[in-house]
Amino acid sequence: MSTLDMIEAAAVRLNGHVRETSLLTSPFLDKLAGRRVLVKPECLQHTGSFKFRGAWSAISALDDADRQRGVIAYSSGNHAQGVAFAATQHGISSVIVMPSDAPQLKINNTRALGGEVVLYDRANESREEIGETLAAQRGLTLIRPYDEPQVIAGQGTTGLEIARQAADMGVDQADVLVCCGGGGLTSGIALALESHAPGLRARPCEPEGFDDVKRSLATGQIQNNNAAAGNICDAILTPQPGDITFPILRRLCGPGLSVTEDEAMRAMAQAFLRLKIVLEPGGAVSLASALFRRDEIEGDSVIVVASGGNADPEVFGKALEFLT
Template sequence: MNNISFLRAHKILSKVILQTPLIFDEHLSKKMNAKIFLKAESLQRTGSFKIRGAYNHLHNMQKKYLKNGVLTWSSGNHAQAVAEAANIFNTKSTIIMPKDAPKNKIRGTLRRGAKIIFYDREKENREAIGKEVAKKHKLKIIPPYDDPFVITGQGSIGVEIVQQITKLKLQPEIILVPTGGGGLIAGIASYIKNSYKNSKIYSVEPEGYSDYAKSLEKGIRLKNKIKYNSICDSLLAKEPGKITFSINKKLINKGLVVNDKEVLKAMNYALFNLGLVLEPGGAVALAALIEEKIIYKDKTIIIVLSGSNVDSQTLRKCIQ
């Protein structure tokens, strides 16, 4: 993927999405003796970065596919994004969602007019269900991450980061990105590495779902073998995507892992120091920095805050 594809996606999306702010964190910067910036996709339309990839995919679809509608599988953020994008294109959306998805994400998806089909994530395969439903009703599938148009849509964040940091006459030396299936980091890393070859890109995952960190270490796609409950519902991918890993294995410097306690601490920090509400998955990159999982002194660091769709119960936990 070259820079032209990302710039094209950014132009397409500019009419629909917010160009989210790159916030300078003065407190952390002083404390850590670094220049720390937060890319607040938590303020994005639908509450996460996912609208970028969903809209870009629909925009690039052949119009004949819009007649019957679109389908995806998601625990909530991509679900809401696809439902929102489908409304913009005046088509219907069907979402395969786990029955234990956060209630606020279920409500947000239904509020946008989507039809939800629930499944048991412990016993059923969401992709198999989705493909069967799509075939039966002739629906166009919009993958959550393993798709070129989704990746270039998410990569528009990289375009904005470069534009915003360049205006400050700085270079992004380190970028920390929340990682599930790998679409977000594939897009960001592709554009930024094309622009700044020496930038270091780190994936950040929740403990128990560190398939990217393990896969990067071994050089092959590995599945998570253990069952583990994590509050980071948006990052519970079982393995890296095929397309995303083929990109990321060449671009990511290292995979980092944070636990739930560290994530709640980061959510608390964002809320009370920055006035930003983050969902657990959206806070993992910030958690990795706060817990000093990288060498940061004298560096210019970009932290991607990927989402804000947190349920009230989890939000209360981070406040306690």
């Protein structure tokens, strides 16, 4: 189980290797949201998303013998790139199992960052089975995308930064909206805030139709999504919350939020226009929640974790059409 001590230890290992992203503001976004909006742009992190934090944390925590044998991961793209780059930076090999329908940009980037990509059919094959089989055959260490204590610890360093930065900006009471798939980022942030900023409350944000975390929190039991694909927010389409992450989410998080595909695209357009940053759809659902679910949020301020910016140019172009 990930703990605050693990998060703080991960922060030490990440020091000098991870970018500390700041909190961005815009009076235009404040007006749209009806409150002060502070945006943490993890789209500016190495490899374009927060996933690099967890990848570096997990790889750097391995003993030398296990690390030198190499690592394997499965991911639709952002964890893939984070693990590939972190492995390359450590001078080791990586194998990444990716769905064949993942955005081509993410597949190409993972290969360019040093990962050996193994593609699979998301609708008919299990990435978990493929990953575990290859790990056993090749003697690789499997680094899961969210249900992995050291990955959660690395993602939790985002929460340490938020706690410090929000305090510097005079914000001690606010919801922290987090794009959520399996819950690694959300649970890591929630653990960090529990001790370092108890007035800040993490809330998971998801696309409608793939809001398993929101429904799980509402019922108190893990709920599944009916489909494995079919939404533009590919980065956060997971079957259900993780076995490790869900107890943390249930204990520490506020109610979940969900948005439509169009709302995610509109948030992408606003992030570009007002903050000059590029978000992918799955990385924009938190901002979309702040802008378009304002009645479900309390307080004078809201903090938004913009989790990733690996948008295909075609998708990003369609998002900008929402400005016209």
